[in-house]
Amino acid sequence: MNRVKIGQSVPRVEDQRFVTGRGRYIDDIDFPDQAHGMALRSPHAHARILSVDLSEAQNLSGVLFCFSGQDWADEGFGPLPTKSAVRTNSDGTDFKEPPRSCMAVDRARHVGEIVAFVVAETRATAIAALELIVVDYDPLDAITDPVAALQPGAVQIWDDIPNNLCIDWDLGDKTATDDAFARADHVVCLDLINNRVTAAPIEPRGAIAQYHTDSDTYTLHNATQNIHANRDIFATNVLHIANENLHHLAPDVGGGFGAKNGAYPEPALVLYAARKVGRPVKWINDRSESFLSDTHGRDQVSRVELALKGDGTFLALRTDSIGNLGSHCATVGPFTISGGSARTQGGPYGFEAMHYRGRGVFTNVALIDPYRGAGRPEASYQTERIIEYAARKLGFDPVELRRKNLIPPERLPLKTAMGLDVDCGNFPHVFEQTLAMTNRRSYGDRVTKSAASGNARGFAISPYLECTGGSPKEFVKIDFRADGQVDMSVGSQSTGMGHETALPQILASQLGLPLSDITFTQADTNATPLGGGHGGSRGLELGGNAVFQVANAIVVAGKSVAGHIFDLPADQVEFADGRFFVPDSNHNLSIREVIDASLDADHLPDTIDPQCMNRNSTFERGIISIPNGCHAAEVEVDLETGRVTIDGYWVVDDFGTIINPMLADGQVMGGIAQGIGQALLEDIKYDPQSGQLLSGSFLDYAMPRADHIPTMEIGYYEGAPTKKNPLGVKGAGEAGCVGAPPAIVNAVLDALQEFAVDHLDMPLTSEKVWQAVKGNVAK
Amino acid sequence: MPVLNTRVNGKTVQKEIKPTTLLVAFLRDGMGLTGTHVGCDTSQCGACVVHVDGVAVKSCTMLALQAEGADIQTIEDLAGDDGTLHPVQQAFQKHHALQCGFCTPGMIMASVALLSANPRPSPAQIRHGLEGNICRCTGYQNIVNAVLDASGQLGG
Numbered sequence: 001m002n003r004v005k006i007g008q009s010v011p012r013v014e015d016q017r018f019v020t021g022r023g024r025y026i027d028d029i030d031f032p033d034q035a036h037g038m039a040l041r042s043p044h045a046h047a048r049i050l051s052v053d054l055s056e057a058q059n060l061s062g063v064l065f066c067f068s069g070q071d072w073a074d075e076g077f078g079p080l081p082t083k084s085a086v087r088t089n090s091d092g093t094d095f096k097e098p099p100r101s102c103m104a105v106d107r108a109r110h111v112g113e114i115v116a117f118v119v120a121e122t123r124a125t126a127i128a129a130l131e132l133i134v135v136d137y138d139p140l141d142a143i144t145d146p147v148a149a150l151q152p153g154a155v156q157i158w159d160d161i162p163n164n165l166c167i168d169w170d171l172g173d174k175t176a177t178d179d180a181f182a183r184a185d186h187v188v189c190l191d192l193i194n195n196r197v198t199a200a201p202i203e204p205r206g207a208i209a210q211y212h213t214d215s216d217t218y219t220l221h222n223a224t225q226n227i228h229a230n231r232d233i234f235a236t237n238v239l240h241i242a243n244e245n246l247h248h249l250a251p252d253v254g255g256g257f258g259a260k261n262g263a264y265p266e267p268a269l270v271l272y273a274a275r276k277v278g279r280p281v282k283w284i285n286d287r288s289e290s291f292l293s294d295t296h297g298r299d300q301v302s303r304v305e306l307a308l309k310g311d312g313t314f315l316a317l318r319t320d321s322i323g324n325l326g327s328h329c330a331t332v333g334p335f336t337i338s339g340g341s342a343r344t345q346g347g348p349y350g351f352e353a354m355h356y357r358g359r360g361v362f363t364n365v366a367l368i369d370p371y372r373g374a375g376r377p378e379a380s381y382q383t384e385r386i387i388e389y390a391a392r393k394l395g396f397d398p399v400e401l402r403r404k405n406l407i408p409p410e411r412l413p414l415k416t417a418m419g420l421d422v423d424c425g426n427f428p429h430v431f432e433q434t435l436a437m438t439n440r441r442s443y444g445d446r447v448t449k450s451a452a453s454g455n456a457r458g459f460a461i462s463p464y465l466e467c468t469g470g471s472p473k474e475f476v477k478i479d480f481r482a483d484g485q486v487d488m489s490v491g492s493q494s495t496g497m498g499h500e501t502a503l504p505q506i507l508a509s510q511l512g513l514p515l516s517d518i519t520f521t522q523a524d525t526n527a528t529p530l531g532g533g534h535g536g537s538r539g540l541e542l543g544g545n546a547v548f549q550v551a552n553a554i555v556v557a558g559k560s561v562a563g564h565i566f567d568l569p570a571d572q573v574e575f576a577d578g579r580f581f582v583p584d585s586n587h588n589l590s591i592r593e594v595i596d597a598s599l600d601a602d603h604l605p606d607t608i609d610p611q612c613m614n615r616n617s618t619f620e621r622g623i624i625s626i627p628n629g630c631h632a633a634e635v636e637v638d639l640e641t642g643r644v645t646i647d648g649y650w651v652v653d654d655f656g657t658i659i660n661p662m663l664a665d666g667q668v669m670g671g672i673a674q675g676i677g678q679a680l681l682e683d684i685k686y687d688p689q690s691g692q693l694l695s696g697s698f699l700d701y702a703m704p705r706a707d708h709i710p711t712m713e714i715g716y717y718e719g720a721p722t723k724k725n726p727l728g729v730k731g732a733g734e735a736g737c738v739g740a741p742p743a744i745v746n747a748v749l750d751a752l753q754e755f756a757v758d759h760l761d762m763p764l765t766s767e768k769v770w771q772a773v774k775g776n777v778a779k
Numbered sequence: 780m781p782v783l784n785t786r787v788n789g790k791t792v793q794k795e796i797k798p799t800t801l802l803v804a805f806l807r808d809g810m811g812l813t814g815t816h817v818g819c820d821t822s823q824c825g826a827c828v829v830h831v832d833g834v835a836v837k838s839c840t841m842l843a844l845q846a847e848g849a850d851i852q853t854i855e856d857l858a859g860d861d862g863t864l865h866p867v868q869q870a871f872q873k874h875h876a877l878q879c880g881f882c883t884p885g886m887i888m889a890s891v892a893l894l895s896a897n898p899r900p901s902p903a904q905i906r907h908g909l910e911g912n913i914c915r916c917t918g919y920q921n922i923v924n925a926v927l928d929a930s931g932q933l934g935g
Contacts, residue, residue, distance in 0.1 A: 202881045665921075698824060774781070
């Protein structure tokens with residue numbers, strides 16, 4: 001692929017290795033003399049650890065090193081901190097952050113917490129050694145329900161954190177909201193649960209640590225999404241070494257979706273183990289361990305209230321949500337239930353006032369951290385469910401009610417009642433564009449046809465408002481080599497999204513260079529001094545704009561080199577389509593010729609640095625951008641079995657400028673599939689008494705398969721590129737699973753209208769729907 | 780230790796192995812063929828699909844010794860000797876039928892087997908036929924399109 005442009009569906013360069021089996025994931029890497037580590041995980045949700053006897057395990061032939069939580073504590077290592085941006089309660093006091101040690105020391109607080117760690121010659125030996133460790137547990141009562149955990153007298157996860165309350169935070173104008181509710185013609189209220197799910201990237205987490213005795217430094221290969229920030233945590237917070245003494249890098253990463261974003265205990269354990277045994281130590285989670293120990297997503301219990309005028313105009317929205325954080329604060333931890341879920345409350349609709357209260361609560365289950373959307377899917381679900389519910393209760397047409405309340409483009413820019421800075425967009429246009437795709441005219445025929453075969457049909461439309469997030473800075477470095485190759489190193493990271501194509505595509509299009517000349521490096525603390533990794537749909541917003549910015553700097557530098565060659569001032573040189581030239585003259589050089597000249601120090605004057613075209617650039621985001629769009633779904637419910645079939649799915653997204661439509665489609669479709677999974681299939685379920693994970697494998701946790709997912713029709717609205725960044729991009733990665741759950745749930749409830757089902761909590765499994773059809777819904 | 784006699788990607792292999800070795804472990808650790816992936820421990824995800832005597836098999840469900848005398852093909856052998864990609868590999872790239880790439884080798888091997896059993900499958904048959912392979916990235920639509928294209932049903 002040679003000349004490429006922004007807006008072109010350039011096929012991915014990384015696919016060549018992935019389709020031929022030459023991807024290099026963490027478990028594909030082995031170092032000479034490598035040992036293998038395995039974790040012993042607590043079988044109890046809550047238990048005092050009275051003793052850990054490692055002696056038999058240590059004596060097993062092939063075992064190199066075993067350590068317990070107490071051994072770890074005795075080394076003086078620090079806990080994994082939460083980096084939540086929200087850290088105070090609404091009364092101004094600090095939130096509660098219990099110490100998150102990498103290993104349970106005297107008390108285990110969820111099933112799967114690490115109690116001991118074994119390093120052996122082989123993985124099989126390490127597993128055998130785990131069996132020989134004798135732990136004396138004193139089981140304690142466990143609690144898994146965050147609402148129950150808040151009640152007086154509930155099981156206490158932390159002795160010094162009353163009522164298990166981590167944070168109690170609010171946003172918005174409470175007085176104005178209360179006032180709007182007081183004078184509203186209609187008020188509706190709905191209690192709903194956003195089910196706990198897991199990202200389940202198909203590649204489990206894993207890491208390999210090496211300790212270099214000569215230099216007293218470490219190298220950590222790690223299947224993570226966030227190389228620099230996690231390097232700092234492992235080095236500064238846990239091991240108490242200088243950041244530069246830990247070289248942290250990720251090979252190809254087999255999906256992340258947020259679950260590989262945070263700092264986990266195991267990489268810290270293998271770093272320590274590698275130093276102790278003096279050999280590389282590899283650890284790979286198996287799938288069962290992943291279910292227990294990956295951070296999960298969502299898990300909120302919410303009360304949502306909507307105040308309306310008699311004509312259906314929205315006045316105010318009030319959301320009170322309780323988030324189950326698990327046993328500790330994860331790396332982002334309490335941010336999701338606070339700021340993460342608050343900002344996009346109310347979606348693209350106009351409200352006089354909004355108020356959001358979020359409480360984060362500790363229980364005896366695995367930790368919550370971002371999963372694709374991290375709060376925005378919850379906000380979208382809360383908003384769209386209460387609107388649908390209000391329409392049904394009050395007799396409004398759900399389509400009309402939404403249409404009536406969408407913020408018109410002439411009111412933009414505006415700050416929402418949640419403080420979100422919405423600069424541009426055209427919500428009504430996107431709404432109508434979506435509706436036009438859905439063949440509404442023949443919908444009645446399809447309803448009749450479904451009814452004739454004993455099925456019920458339903459439809460829902462679901463606009464959404466998004467915002468980007470993640471680290472606000474990104475770095476890129478470009479090195480032109482004498483052999484014609486161009487090295488691009490970036491601090492943003494793809495775990496499948498295609499940065500290896502999209503970011504070089506931006507550089508190649510701006511500079512008129514062949515895409516095949518560019519060699520891409522990411523996720524390596526030695527390659528870039530800083531990097532924001534992956535998260536918050538930031539790849540193009542940060543990484544893409546950093547590349548765009550560095551391309552401009554390269555052109556400026558190139559003009560000075562070309563000016564020298566032309567013997568003219570640089571300001572007379574222009575650049576277009578990969579050529580430096582002076583208009584109305586025969587001065588005209590390709591960028592490659594100018595790069596070659598720039599690298600030829602012998603022929604450059606002293607005033608021009610021979611490295612002047614090798615540039616780096618740090619892009620810093622001012623204000624987060626606001627992707628938005630609209631989903632619509634048509635479903636058919638088999639009334640005999642409760643099975644839901646999605647018969648049509650349509651979406652229009654406003655992501656601003658689209659760099660590579662094929663990759664954007666991929667993000668949308670993958671996100672929708674995850675949203676459909678949450679709406680219909682997926683559920684992380686703990687036994688409420690024992691705290692045991694009941695959906696702990698792909699046999700019990702229903703991942704969407706090919707025949708669960710419909711054909712999706714995707715459109716874009718490109719009439720509103722944002723001015724918040726030079727490329728005009730708004731972020732595409734998470735939108736799919738922000739819009740999909742309410743679209744699906746509302747469509748199913750629409751189909752079930754005749755059965756007077758007001759609400760069902762996700763996932764809408766066949767059994768749950770069948771029970772609802774039979775009238776067996778718990779009220 | 781028993782000796783396994785088999786053929787892997789066209790080459791005769793004779794190797795002593797522990798009788799408990801799974802086929803996937805033999806391929807990855809014994810043969811260095813790391814294109815075959817392990818994504819679960821319950822034979823659900825399909826990332827480890829290879830061909831055994833031309834049939835798609837989850838290589839985590841089979842002991843290596845059960846492949847005695849068999850002909851095993853992995854993702855590494857699917858492209859031609861000159862590097863020309865198999866039509867299914869080409870179609871996966873063309874249709875953006877992969878993102879992180881982790882499920883892809885198993886998905887491609889399953890798709891190739893599906894097409895050899897049914898050269899012109901319908902979209903529904905493709906979705907049903909790939910039910911044993913989980914992809915978390917793509918939402919499957921582009922995989923279905925890739926398989927349709929590889930079977931010559933998309934035109935263009």
